[in-house]
Amino acid sequence: MAEEAPVVKDTTVTPPGADAELMQRMFATMHLIRTFEERAAEEYMRGNIGGFLHLAIGEEAAVVGSVLALRPTDPITSTYREHGQALARGSEPRAVMAELFGRETGLCHGHGGSMHLMDRERFFFGGYGIVGGSIPLAVGLGFAISYRQEDGVALVMFGDGATNQGVLGESMNMAKLWSLPVIFFCLNNQYGMGTAVDRASADTQLTKRADAFGIPAHRIDGMDVLAVQQAVSDAAHHARTQHDPVMIEAIAYRYRGHSMSDPDRTRPEDEKARWRARDPLVTFERILLGEGLVTAEELAAVRDANQAAVDDAVAFANDSPPVPETALADDVYTDPWSDDSRGSARMPRRSE
Amino acid sequence: MSTEAAAVSTSYREALTQAMREELERDPDVFLIGEDIGLFEGSFKVTRGLLGEFGPDRVIDTPISEAGFVGLGIGAAMAGLRPVVELMTVNFAIVAMDQIVNNAAKIRYMFGGQVSVPLVIRMPGGAGHQLGAQHSHSLEAWFTHVPGLKVACPSTPYDAKALLKTAIRDDDPVIFLESEGLYAKKGPVGGPDDLVPFGQAAIRRTGQHCTVIAVSRMVWIALDAADTLAAEGIECEVVDPRTTRPLDMDAIADSVRRTNHCVVVDEGWPECGLASNIATRVYEECFDWLDAPVQRVNAADVPIPYARNLEQSALPHAHDVAAAVRATLARGA
Ligand SMILES: Cc1ncc(C[n+]2csc(CCOP(=O)(O)OP(=O)(O)O)c2C)c(N)n1
Ligand SMILES: [Mg+2]
Numbered sequence: 001m002a003e004e005a006p007v008v009k010d011t012t013v014t015p016p017g018a019d020a021e022l023m024q025r026m027f028a029t030m031h032l033i034r035t036f037e038e039r040a041a042e043e044y045m046r047g048n049i050g051g052f053l054h055l056a057i058g059e060e061a062a063v064v065g066s067v068l069a070l071r072p073t074d075p076i077t078s079t080y081r082e083h084g085q086a087l088a089r090g091s092e093p094r095a096v097m098a099e100l101f102g103r104e105t106g107l108c109h110g111h112g113g114s115m116h117l118m119d120r121e122r123f124f125f126g127g128y129g130i131v132g133g134s135i136p137l138a139v140g141l142g143f144a145i146s147y148r149q150e151d152g153v154a155l156v157m158f159g160d161g162a163t164n165q166g167v168l169g170e171s172m173n174m175a176k177l178w179s180l181p182v183i184f185f186c187l188n189n190q191y192g193m194g195t196a197v198d199r200a201s202a203d204t205q206l207t208k209r210a211d212a213f214g215i216p217a218h219r220i221d222g223m224d225v226l227a228v229q230q231a232v233s234d235a236a237h238h239a240r241t242q243h244d245p246v247m248i249e250a251i252a253y254r255y256r257g258h259s260m261s262d263p264d265r266t267r268p269e270d271e272k273a274r275w276r277a278r279d280p281l282v283t284f285e286r287i288l289l290g291e292g293l294v295t296a297e298e299l300a301a302v303r304d305a306n307q308a309a310v311d312d313a314v315a316f317a318n319d320s321p322p323v324p325e326t327a328l329a330d331d332v333y334t335d336p337w338s339d340d341s342r343g344s345a346r347m348p349r350r351s352e
Numbered sequence: 353m354s355t356e357a358a359a360v361s362t363s364y365r366e367a368l369t370q371a372m373r374e375e376l377e378r379d380p381d382v383f384l385i386g387e388d389i390g391l392f393e394g395s396f397k398v399t400r401g402l403l404g405e406f407g408p409d410r411v412i413d414t415p416i417s418e419a420g421f422v423g424l425g426i427g428a429a430m431a432g433l434r435p436v437v438e439l440m441t442v443n444f445a446i447v448a449m450d451q452i453v454n455n456a457a458k459i460r461y462m463f464g465g466q467v468s469v470p471l472v473i474r475m476p477g478g479a480g481h482q483l484g485a486q487h488s489h490s491l492e493a494w495f496t497h498v499p500g501l502k503v504a505c506p507s508t509p510y511d512a513k514a515l516l517k518t519a520i521r522d523d524d525p526v527i528f529l530e531s532e533g534l535y536a537k538k539g540p541v542g543g544p545d546d547l548v549p550f551g552q553a554a555i556r557r558t559g560q561h562c563t564v565i566a567v568s569r570m571v572w573i574a575l576d577a578a579d580t581l582a583a584e585g586i587e588c589e590v591v592d593p594r595t596t597r598p599l600d601m602d603a604i605a606d607s608v609r610r611t612n613h614c615v616v617v618d619e620g621w622p623e624c625g626l627a628s629n630i631a632t633r634v635y636e637e638c639f640d641w642l643d644a645p646v647q648r649v650n651a652a653d654v655p656i657p658y659a660r661n662l663e664q665s666a667l668p669h670a671h672d673v674a675a676a677v678r679a680t681l682a683r684g685a
Contacts, residue, residue, distance in 0.1 A: 110659035111485070111655075111658060116484050130443065132447075133447075164415035165447070166420065195391070199413060201415065325661060
């Protein structure tokens, strides 16, 4: 059985961390991600996107609340379900969509695809496909911050399923041992593929993983963008000023199957319905309107702008040239050498 | 036989399911363990129905803890059980490599034969589905490198079933490499007691001009190439080793000594690869019979990219095999 939704606060007061401008930006970003991913699903069905496509629809509050609580220069790593992190960091929807289409103009020039977006300029250090694999990378990014005596903080987003990889414990231990500014952000959407948390984890209170290392940990409502933004702001402040890791467990729910190829037959329908009723966009929109922070006209304008941006991204991706085959061996090394002596039938050459 | 019609239309996937079902029925020490193999019926649905038939004590869903449950499988095997561990794909075996190489492969030898490790670790591998660099590995060579492991790479539904049954009954750790691209492939399968012994190659097509050695899905591209070449008057003999450790060198050498030409195909990388190894052994055992250097056909020497056109250009195709055969025959002429 999945977690019960944490009690929804009647958020009638604007939390101190989020001003009106930020709240509007959070809504716009959540809506952009939703619009982008719904369109990505369509493009996948049309065959324009290949491989695995993992959507974070339903999880936008956790994604946006965490990314927007950080400074734009705080490094982030994520999983294969990472379109949202890239977009929240400000990656061009065009470049993200073009990567999904496998085009030259994509963020990673078509080498990566949906699961492997990276935008180094925006300190988004990538989405990774091996569950748990990116957790220690964030510890290393935090190590570099500490080594250079900077005041950044590294955040790694991982799933509930990933908490059962041994590397999480290894990573937490080092982060605490060496006082590294790392936020372990567990986006607990309550399932790893078809396996509910309580079928995979002896203790479903995942924050307890951090207890063993003396890492402060907070469980929050991941459907509430304000709660997420507040918790990550606080965590970042703690990590920056105390040089200390923090864990956050945000409880959320993904509306779609694990990936586009999962028909999602094992999760109970009433459970899905219950979580859909708490849609983070709908909830937040109600708050924004109720607080008088936006007008209905302004929201409509945001929606139109996002729709236009996504249409434009798809048109751009469609019109972009395919990756030239000469790019096959590009970027294997910084400084490649040529080795034509091996006599095999298939030795690619680096494009010049 | 009345079952023949049904048998002919068995998929590679169902053949594997049958093998597990029959072995679960035959031996109470056999159990299945892996991620999402029960309720979710397997990422590739190879364990479909088995949770319902055998219950959660014998079809066990695990956390995402590959090092942990592969190690658990090794321990259970040391105690005499016969675990069949499913890794969702070969790519995740990398997380469990320490357990596989340092424990499964070493325990019998290191402890002077006091215990054996009757374990099977099944996993699909291969590329071609635009899954990107981290999800497109072909690691036949990595496992074949390790003494103490046995490595099976079935290319047909018949072998998928029969080799898996042999693997489960084997007393040593077997790495059982399935091909994602073959799950839907249909063909005949054997009955409950039809086994294929390890170390026995299959000649998939006979021919006198060139031996083409290919494993797993590559067998099928080799056969396609052979069809193309036959139209040009070139007859290939396609040899499928079926297990890469043990390797049926006798069958390979016998063929090469008849054709005097050899091409080796595997989907992994060229450097220190399976094809390199087989080519070396052909040189060692058939040097005096060869009319031309052995040709290898491999994936390009790069991580496998996402973009469809790039990925396709990185992978070996039938036309690459045909080109390699023509090249070796041209050299030998
Ligand atoms: C080491 C490893 N094992 C298995 C997989 C296959 N796999 C991909 S995602 C996934 C579920 C992960 O669940 P969770 O960490 O909760 O993240 P979510 O997908 O829910 O966002 C699994 C088992 C993988 N990619 N890597
Ligand atoms: Mg999850």
